[in-house]
Amino acid sequence: MNGNDSSRQAPEVEASVDYAAAPAGSPIVIDLQDVVKVYDLGGSQVQALKGVTFKVRAGEFVAIMGHSGSGKSTMLNLIGCLDRPTSGRYLLDNIDVSRMSRGALADIRNRKIGFIFQNFNLLQRTSVWENVELPMLYAEIDKHERAARVRHALEVVKIPHKAKMHPNQLSGGEQQRVAIARSLVNKPAIILADEPTGNLDSSTSGEIMEFLQTLNREQRITLVMVTHETDIAAYAERVTVFKDGLILREYRNESS
């Protein structure tokens, strides 16, 4: 890590701690401590994250912003336990996941994280019901419990009547609702959304964002969302902006 960089970024980073402490009293679910991520690209080393400390409390709705190359995608992969930090520590729900094996990380993703993707990533030629059921199959949840949770999740996302349909029979908004239902069924500690509205038109985008906001407010589900659009980030309570592998600034959205 470069010493000059950290001194230049220091004020904002320190300020972020205050913001992170906002919903006072609730426990910290995401706790990244001085995390560095270095990629080895054919001999030359690229520092994607240069020592980032980032915390999210239970029940928060945080947006991560930044241009491409800012390190936000790397952040998403680390928070989502799809990748491990080169150095630093990551506690997810008080479990240190920074040195876990691929298999153990898969279990963590299964139980602690719900994913929502830009392109929905539903299994094609597989019914809505089966798509939503999938995370529970890997979690070895028994059949009756699975059925009950699928039914409930589809009601939460307001598409219970589409259970037997296949993703290609649904609109983009509906597909994203299915993905949200799928992310909810294992009752994860956090839901991680990667450009959730990137493939949707603006009215559907608004619909999905309001829906995510409602989930966060009414069910106190912790949401971390990566986006490059300011108006989408505006739905979050707190916004963290990345630049060149460091946190540039953090702010709270007063309106939300």
Place this chain on the structure above:
Amino acid sequence: MSFRHVWIIFKMSLRALARNKVRSFLTMLGIIIGVGAVIAMVSLGQGAQRQVQEEIASMGTNILYVRAGSMRSYGVHTGSGSLNTLTPDDIEAILRECPSVQLATPNASSMAQVVYGNQNWSTRVEGFNEKFPEIRNWPVDKGEFFTETHVKTAARVVVLGKTVADKLFPSGDAIGQMIRIRNLPFRVLGVLSRKGENSWGRDQDDTAIVPYSTIMKKLLGGINYIQQAMISARSPRATYTAEVQVKSLLRQRHRLGSFQEDDFSVRNMGDIAETYEATNRTMTILLGSIAAVSLIVGGIGIMNIMLVAVSERTREIGVRMAIGARPGHVRIQFLTESIVLCILGGLLGISLGVIASYAIANFLMWPTLISSWSIMVSVIFSISIGLFFGYYPAHKAASLDPINALRYE
């Protein structure tokens, strides 16, 4: 991973295969044809083998043929049977003095024209004693066989083979009729049951059996020696002992010194059977291995398609990993898919092989025999092929990095 989990992954694999029914079937086709070919080819070889076995068993594996030996004059061998040292008395002595011998009959034969009314037929007229049906395991179909009295009196009686009976008596009953053999009248006592062709293609039913004494006295000009004798040992296992006893008795009776060659030869059916079986076994192995090559080609086809499936489903693999599938889950899922393909293909291949071997038996009239071991071996083989050729694609799928897999277009 619990059993229930494996079951769930098994169902996932089935669903994945069902999503691509045509491709799954085409992938299986290699295995179907391979297993089918193995089963059909092995059944063909086994069928041929059993036919020879049955034939030899029907002649009796406990049978010994004693032939009069060849004469050697000035270093030139004449054909076997040309010595006149083997006599019916030798056969009497063998029966009397060799404990391992159960039955024996002298045998003399001659080609002759047989005539009934305006029908005539050229056939081999063979002389035996009354024990013939028992030794050859060849019962009379109609009428009866001649008796010891007929043999002792050199009676002009004949028992016809089925082919000869059909030729001389195209319609109507042969029993009790008088036929002429070399212009001598013979009374037909009976007709033998059908025996069919032997494995070297000779029609065994093209024969007429008369008492050996009759053939010696009436058809061969009153000779007192025989060309051959047929001896049955008490059991197939006693054949070798019987052979030793017969040889030693004949050497003694023929007063052969220890440096003199045998003036007779003894062959047993067991030796002949072994030669044929060895030939057939080689054929079966040859046919089976050619078919096995097609099975391996089928396996390579499965590997090919599974590799295509892995790259085609990279994104799906990424999604599954993101939502919690361990690399082991992914590996088992793909491995299960290829094993299921192979087992299903194997089962369909077994049906195809069974149908093919029935078709071969019914339309080409080649004998086939489906053995349970060839089915078992095919099933085990196809599971192994699934494992072997499925492992690499499954491993490739399991080693995918979820981040790259999710980004894969």
